[in-house]
Amino acid sequence: DDGGEGGEEYLFKVVIIGDSAVGKSNLLSRYARNEFNPHSKATIGVEFQTQSMEIDGKEVKAQIWDTAGQERFRAVTSAYYRGAVGALVVYDITRRTTFDSVSRWLQELDMHSDTTVARILVGNKYDLENIREVPVEEGKALAEEQGLFFMETSALDSTNVKTAFEIVIKEIYCNVS
Ligand code: GDP
Numbered sequence: 001d002d003g004g005e006g007g008e009e010y011l012f013k014v015v016i017i018g019d020s021a022v023g024k025s026n027l028l029s030r031y032a033r034n035e036f037n038p039h040s041k042a043t044i045g046v047e048f049q050t051q052s053m054e055i056d057g058k059e060v061k062a063q064i065w066d067t068a069g070q071e072r073f074r075a076v077t078s079a080y081y082r083g084a085v086g087a088l089v090v091y092d093i094t095r096r097t098t099f100d101s102v103s104r105w106l107q108e109l110d111m112h113s114d115t116t117v118a119r120i121l122v123g124n125k126y127d128l129e130n131i132r133e134v135p136v137e138e139g140k141a142l143a144e145e146q147g148l149f150f151m152e153t154s155a156l157d158s159t160n161v162k163t164a165f166e167i168v169i170k171e172i173y174c175n176v177s
């Protein structure tokens, strides 16, 4: 059912990328189910979660994909990226190496996408401020340079998680409508 007059349906594929253990799976479980797992292992089973939001009175669904831990082997497949119109590129503010990987992830995303992809750079684990290695200014500067939105989040205490996903979903909606 399309909701009748003027009813349009939107379904957008969004991918989450970034180094291993930056918190990708927990960002998704926090957003989609309001759950956090302190001992999460590599994702098993579920490939994506679907989450709805309303924009301009329309129901917009995002099908958000999580890696099954393949990023450890630098072998995220092209099927993972296929059809994606949005991406969260995640690093861990307490590990600089994960920030250094961001440009490689952006390149991979570019290589696999043939449309405009709404992208946000996400510095996760904001709750671990005391052991931060990447200053917020550096995250902001990289995002600006690469033309990405930017947000620091905590999947642990929920800070900015919903906002980060919704920024991407709204931007996709703007890109297509
Ligand atoms: P992924 O490999 O990128 O999917 O990362 P996971 O979601 O599996 O998280 C890796 C580890 O970091 C797990 O032990 C999580 O509990 C932890 N973690 C994830 N997000 C946060 C966060 O925002 N804050 C803190 N303190 N730990 C987090």
Ligand code: MG
Pocket (backbone or CB within 6 Å): 024, 025, 026, 041, 042, 043, 066, 067, 068, 069
């Ligand atoms: Mg994971």
